[in-house]
Amino acid sequence: MGIEIKICGLKTASTLEAALEAGADLVGFVHFPKSPRHLTVAELPALSARVRGRALKVALTVDADDATLAALVAALDPDILQLHGKESPERVSAIRARFGRPVMKALPIARREDLSAIPAYAAVADRLLFDAKPAPDDALPGGNGRPFDWRLLAGLDVSRPAMLSGGLDADNVAEALSLARVDGVDVSSGVEDAPGVKSPDKIFAFIAAARRAAAMKGAAPSTASS
Numbered sequence: 478m479g480i481e482i483k484i485c486g487l488k489t490a491s492t493l494e495a496a497l498e499a500g501a502d503l504v505g506f507v508h509f510p511k512s513p514r515h516l517t518v519a520e521l522p523a524l525s526a527r528v529r530g531r532a533l534k535v536a537l538t539v540d541a542d543d544a545t546l547a548a549l550v551a552a553l554d555p556d557i558l559q560l561h562g563k564e565s566p567e568r569v570s571a572i573r574a575r576f577g578r579p580v581m582k583a584l585p586i587a588r589r590e591d592l593s594a595i596p597a598y599a600a601v602a603d604r605l606l607f608d609a610k611p612a613p614d615d616a617l618p619g620g621n622g623r624p625f626d627w628r629l630l631a632g633l634d635v636s637r638p639a640m641l642s643g644g645l646d647a648d649n650v651a652e653a654l655s656l657a658r659v660d661g662v663d664v665s666s667g668v669e670d671a672p673g674v675k676s677p678d679k680i681f682a683f684i685a686a687a688r689r690a691a692a693m694k695g696a697a698p699s700t701a702s703s
């Protein structure tokens with residue numbers, strides 16, 4: 478079973494290069510001033526040029542207005558717009574139509590009830606990303622290194638490609654993939670030495686662990702009919 482791997486919150490040329498060399502399928506750039514991973518619009522073209530088709534570029538925003546999205550689209554030329562705020566299904570649909578880019582909507586998950594949002598967003602987004610719901614004292618809506626109960630996604634059957642994120646790292650990604658039925662994994666804090674400081678070694682270790690886990694999952698006999 479192949480999976481997609483996204484390394485999010487890349488800020489420097491050297492760590493972006495590490496993610497690309499390690500084989501990341503998607504690379505994420507955060508535009509959210511409160512984040513330690515925030516990149517200004519002016520910083521994006523140089524990073525964008527380095528990707529050169531080696532991975533999909535993802536622009537991550539939180540409840541961004543159209544002017545901000547337009548500036549990001551011009552500066553990064555993203556392959557995917559990741560919406561990580563409280564964007565309604567109507568707003569997701571409007572962004573997709575206005576900017577003509579595939580949209581990945583992040584959905585915050587803590588309990589089974591949180592899965593009830595899936596159908597409305599699956600109807601309008603190209604992809605879904607299941608992330609841990611922030612705790613009241615978390616400063617950010619994502620990128621908090623907080624895991625959730627991956628068993629909630631065990632029987633997941635959505636009509637869109639779905640990624641899992643929240644507190645993943647090289648040590649737990651195999652367990653996460655063994656429990657959640659997803660098409661990919663997304664990591665930020667788990668490949669950092671400090672908030673906003675990516676570690677090339679941890680990026681390589683994470684991607685190797687995720688690929689190994691996905692290969693083992695593909696090789697394991699199916700239990701679906703037993």
Ligand SMILES: O=C(O)c1ccccc1NCC(=O)[C@H](O)[C@H](O)COP(=O)(O)O
Pocket residue numbers: 485486507509512513514515537539561606608617618619620621622623642643644645663664665666667
């Ligand atoms: O990373 C941030 O600083 C951030 C800020 C605001 C919204 C979302 C943010 N990050 C989301 C991600 O990096 C990933 O999509 C994912 O949530 C992984 O986060 P982590 O738990 O740190 O691995």
